[in-house]
Amino acid sequence: MRYDYDYLIVGAGMVSANATAGIRERDERGSIGIVGSEPNGPVTRPALSKKLWTDPEFGFDKIWMKPEDKGATLHADTRIVSLDRDHRTVTADNGDVFGYGRLLIATGGEPKKLDLAPSERVLYFRTVEDYRRLRELAGSQRHIAVVGGSYIGTELAAALALNDTRVTLIHPEQVLGDRVFPPDLARRFQEMYHAHGVTLMGGRRLASGRQDDDTVTLTLDSGETVAADAVALGLGVEPVCDFAAAAGLAVDDGIMVDEMLRTSDPNIFAAGDVASYPDNLLGRQRAEHVDNANRMGQQAGAIMAGSEAPYTHTPYFYSNVFELGYQAVGTLDSSLRTIEDWQEPQSRGVVYYLEEDVVKGVLLVNLKERLDAAREVIKERTPGDREALIGRIR
Template sequence: MRHDYDYLIVGAGMVSANATRSIRERDSQGSIGIVGSEPNGPVTRPALSKKLWTDPEFGFDNIWMKPEESGATLHTDTRIVSLDRDNQTVTAENGDVFGYGQLLLATGGEPKQLDLAPSERVLYFRTVEDYRQLRELAGHQRHIAVVGGSFIGTELAAALNLNDTRVTLIHPEQVLGGDIFPPDLAEHFESMYHTHGVTLMGNCRVTSGHQQGETVTLTLDDGNTVTADVVAIGLGIEPACDIAVSAGLTVDDGIVVDEMLRTSDPHILAAGDVASYPDNLLGRQRAEHVDNANMMGQQAGAIMAGSEAPYTHTPYFYSNVFELGYQAIGTLDSSLDTIEDWQEPQQKGVVYYLENEVVKGVLLVNLKERLDAAREVIKERRPSSRDALIGCIR
């Protein structure tokens, strides 16, 4: 079957929903098609590891973004396998062909995997289906092993613990959070998990695993094994660039775009997790965060519909676990020099990350409405002393 659209978006995630609204604000008539491999339309993906577990008033119906209400035609369960730039078409695994005037690649990424096949009890956590399955199996003091110590892993471990689940969190760091937080904050971060009864297995990685009946056993590189009712894995993603590579677009840790979010083909844009873009403050980046998906999606849609404004936003990222919430901009790397400015030690304050005395990243711990100030500190790009930084945000 053939489908033709003025605006075609490959990838049915947050980027596509934001782009659709932005297109429709500028073009009330142009046809918009969204093609996604998942069985659902776009959702607010962060809720899958945060609010759906921690906020009883946040209902499941709140996650749907509904680009159809802006006039888009949504094709779910449809995986695009090839891109023909000469004829301006993409072809799906089922043989359907989609023609486009302008194309936005918002393919996101695929979860990194272990030597362990996915199943109903082995979840590489990313999708609505993963959430539904994990929610069904969680609780009642069942044992769930969470693999991965970054955003998804730490959020899931905390969320499951708060929902009557025994949790073992397996991660590669000496101290949980030690790769991004200064030592005292990392110790505090790890202690929260201990206090809440999460079993932490640090400084180790999963080498293999197998499922037998209703249990899964993991083998770790330190020789230990962990047996659980379910394994939830959050090891990050690999950008989904296959169709871009096969079509000859420039790819380097993501699909390379310019400040107008255009690829090496002027009819094709890329945005979201998959896009490597020139950030005004941080240099070329590929950001896997909700703020980037929202803002870049909006700007990509505007550009497709005729805007001549470049993408200039520097996105932030955030996480909430137990009683600690944080937001950050730039590079969080504990190997950099850090300057800490606490109103309440390890509870409320700012951490600056510096390289050659220049601020490269800012962490806001339990502070709100300080993101613009953090951007300004990074924007200055000049040597900063402790005296200059203490108090300048809080």
């Protein structure tokens, strides 16, 4: 089949729904097509590891984003495999061809995988189907191993522990969170997991694994083994830009775009997890966070429909585990010098991350609505000391 659209979006995730809204703000009639490998269309992905597990009043029906309501045509469960820039078409793995006036690539990322095949009990956690399956496997004191100590791994371990599940969290850090948090906060972060009954196996990596009927057995690099009813892996993602690179678009840890989110082809744009963009405060980066998907997706749609406003937003990221909630802007790296400003000991405050005395990142712990102030501190780019920073954000 052949389909033609004024605006074609490849990738059926959060960016596509937001881009549709951005297009419709400026163009009420242009045809919009969304084609992506996601089987269900756009969803609010953070809910899959957060609210759906922790908020009884947050129903499953609330995760769905519906670009069809704004006149977009959705082609889900369809993977694009090639791009023909001369003829302005993309081709799917089923042979369908999609023509475009302007193209937005929003293919996001795919989970990093190890030498352990995915199955009904081995989940590289990313999709709605992964959530549904993990829900079926959780509870009743069944045992689930979680591999990975970053955002997805720590959120899943906390969510499972709060839902009547025995959890073993396997991660490479000596203290959970110590690559991001200063030492005292990392110890407190780890202690929360101990207090909620999570078995922590730090300083270890997965070497191999096998599934025998209803049991998954993991072998760690330490030689230890862990037998569980299932394993959920949260190892980060790789940007999906293979067909873009094959078509000659500039790619370097993502598809390279300018401040107008335009690629090296003036008719093709990129946004979300897959886009490497010039951030006003932080320099060129690729952001895998929901705030970026929302804001960049919206702006990409507006630009495609004629807006001349560049993307200038510096996104934040956040996580909620047990009683700790945090938001952050910039670089969080515990190897940087940190200055801590606690309003309540280790439970409410600010951590500044400095490189050569210049603030590169700001962590807000249980301190909402201060993200703009955090951005301002980074924007100043002037040397800061403890006296200047303590009390700066309240």
